[in-house]
Structures are given as structure tokens and as C-alpha cells.
Amino acid sequence: MNGASPRLRFAPSPTGALHIGGARTALYNWLAARHEGGKLVLRIEDTDRERSTEENVAQILDALEWLELDWDEGPISQAGRAERHADALAQLLESGAAYRDSATAKDVEAWKAEHGAGRGYRGTATEEPGAAVRLRVPDEGETVVEDLIRGPVAFPNASYDDFVIARGDDTVLYNFAVAVDDAEMGITDVVRGDDHLSNTPKQLLVLEALGFEAPRYAHLPLLHGPDGKKLSKRHGAASVQELRESGYLPAAVRNYMALLGWGTDDDTTLMSTEELVRRFRIADVGKAAAIFDEKKLRWLNGRFMREMPLDQYTAAVAAHVGRDPDARLRAACEIAQEKAQTLAEVWPLIRFLFEEPVDDEKAWKKVMKEDSAELLEAAAVALEGVEPFEAAPIEAVLAPLADRFEIKPGRLYQPIRVAISGTSVSPGIFESLAVLGRETALERISRAISRLRGTFG
């Protein structure tokens, strides 16, 4: 990309949730625009009049906002641009670059059967009202897409039909509309999915017929699911919304998505968004489709989680679980931060600090042995005298108990863990006790002892 002031746009289809593929396209546009110091225009594609709804658009905007992908202009909707399209259409009809043709899909098929599969359909002009408008495509030569990622890609003109640019009622079709829109909006660089590559010659032909200069194009490889098929609902988290619900961090998602189809020459994996902006170059994007692998996202997310400042971490957890980021939650987060890879994993680790212990029969059976009651009693006695009731002093009184009973530490700590949390998995036992507080801890331990007495007599 070069030139004074690049102008890019991203144009998600308002089909509901923002698909991961669409999100990555948005991210690449955003990175490229930021890297080049250009402007980013958000446009919602809604030429499909049937489907577009306010609600769907709101979902897209919500997802982009969560990803923290801001834009310089927009959202610009294509609604209301019908006049501009009509003008352009009239211009083409006037100049003879386009014509009305009453042929139906069947007619076109028949024409091809007669003229061979390699030939694009050529119709005959008619004045008949209600006939669709087709663009004249040359029989000779080729249309070349100068792609920033793939280099020049040549398409023989003869293989394209005189394609329909407007329906019988004069409403325009995508390849016409998008070309006109790009030109009118002054878009200099179009970064979009691979699935548009074969459409690009059509848009180039429209632009040329209208006398507009073509933007630069970059066609991104598609994103596939773990089975190699196009990413869809059945691949788990397929949308930005689902990623958010799964407890991923926007910064981690941005980092991971940037790496799907692009890498640095020195193999840097973990990058801040600032670094991403600085290093990202659209021409360095790879050509092959990538598979979305949630495992690596999880790992990356865990790294971001662990490196977060505690207050920020607490705020993120609070937002995810719908609680206030109070001092207690902060204390809980502090002892759990090392252990979770996603925001969703935090609550199960710390809920015992806010609610009664969960009833996990399996954990109880696995951990509680005949000598557990005796050990818990000794622990309770020790905890009663700890001053202050903090992690280090608690450790100082509990650790010697294991020696005294000549057992491995886990034999003592695990029953305590189950007694206070109900589960066999929690943050460090000393820290957990400290945050829980002496009174609650002792109360839960004594309850466990009673239950043990009932079990083991």
C-alpha cells in the first residue's frame, strides 16, 4: 500500500452474529489502515433488502466494539444510495456499455450448450421493459486483478457472461453496487475474503465502463473449521459473540486472529495490539486457507490473562460473572489469576469464597480418608491460633502438622481443600484459607469433620 492517504473499508454482512472470518477481515483492514495511517470506513452491506434488520446491524457493531476495532467513518449504510446506483446504471445504458436482455436463466443455459462451456453468454439488446440489464463483456483479452497478496491474477474475458447488473425492476446487483460504492466512497484499498477473487474482474469491468479508477485489492485466504470445511456453527465458537461468552479477551483474540494467515519472520507469537499494528503488512499475508484452532487461542488467552494488571483482571472477571469488582473479588482474583486460561474458568475456582461449598461427591470420596477427621481437627486447632490470618502464617502452622503425622502434605491439604471448597481443585490452600477468613474456614472444616464422623464412625 502506498499513496498519500489510503482509505479502506470493511463491510460485514448483517446476517446476525459477526462470524470469525468476518472479524478477521475487519481486523486486517483495521491493522492495515492503522499501519498506513489511513482511514477506515465501516459499511454495512445491506443490498439484500430481504434480510437486513436493525437488530442484526446492532449485533455487528456490538462485536466490533468488543473487539475494540474502531473506525474513522461510518457505519455507512448503502440504504438510500439507490439514486447513485440508478444514475450509474443509466450512464451505462446510455453509453451502450450495458443493455437490456430478456433472456432467462434457461435461455442462458441453452446458449452455453450451443456455444460451448468455455464461452461466456452474450445476449441481444432489447427495449422490452422488465428485462434485466447486462454489462457488455469483451470477447477478447483478459481482465487482470493486481492482488496485493497474490500478485497479478488474469481472468479471460471470454469466460465471463455478460453478467446481470440490475434486475428487471432496475434494482442493482451486488457486483455492480459494490463497485459503484467503492468508487463513490473513494476507497483505495479493498481487503476482503478470497471468495471475492473471481468476482473482482466483474467489478473491474463495471469500474472501467464507468470511467472510475480501480482500487487496490487484497484477497485474504478463507478460514476453515477443524475438519477443513468452511467455518460454521457446528465448529463450536464460530462468532465473536461466542468467543466473548467463552471468556476470551479481546486483545488475545486480536493477537490470535492476526496470526491466522500471517506471521512474522522472527516467529514472534505474543504481540500487543500496538506491535501488531507496527508489524502488520497486508502483502505479508499468506495465501493458503487457515484452520481456526481454539486450543492455541486458549493458550494465548491464558498468557494475556496472567500478564494483566490485577485491577484490570478483576474488572474483566467482574464483567464476565456479573458481579461488582469489590475488594473480595479482587483478593479472589489475585489468588486465581495464575490458574485460569479464560474468564469463564475463573468463577469455578473462586466461587467457594462467595457461596457455600459445592457438593462434589467424587472429590469427597477421592480425598476423604479415615484419618481425615483427625487431621482436620488438628488443622482447625492450628488455624484458630494463627495471627494474623494470612497465607504465610497459615503455612507456618499447617506445614509442621504434616511432619508431625508423618504424612505427605497433600494428605492434609486436600481434605482441607474439600472441606472449604467442596472440590479438589482450588487456588493455593493457604491463600484460599486466608481469603475465606478464619471464621468461615473453621465453620466449614468442623462441618466436614461431623460428616466424616458420620461416614467413618
Place this chain on the structure above:
RNA sequence: GCCGCUAUCGUCUAGGGGACUAGGACGCUGGCUUCUCAUGCCAGAAACCGGGGUUCGAAUCCCCGUAGCGGUACCA
């Protein structure tokens, strides 16, 4: 069918004629650390789609296959 794109460990990728005994990361396996679960650290297994050509030399360039994907709508 026709037009086009793509092809390096399971996955994301580095590498663009000799530095390749093909590097890194996730995941996996084993070990160490350890109160659980994680983290952290160490080690290991694991790839150039196939066939031709060009060249002294090919993962890298060319051709042909094969496979996957996209387009081929009065969809976007």
C-alpha cells in the same frame, strides 16, 4: 463442465535455489518444580501432496497430475 486460487509437522507458520540434519509456536508424550489444578522449566515424537523437468545443486523455479476451496444467480 468452465474460469480461478491454494498445497511445509495434527494445527498456525518461518523459509523464496546452496546457511535445511527443514526453524518456532499450539497441541501431544516424558521428566523436573509442586498442597490440588494450573503455571514455569527441560527433553522427545512429528512435515516439504505425487510425478516429471530446469540446475553442479530444488522445500524454494517451471510443467503435468492429485486434492481442497472459491466463482460460474434477475444472492451478498
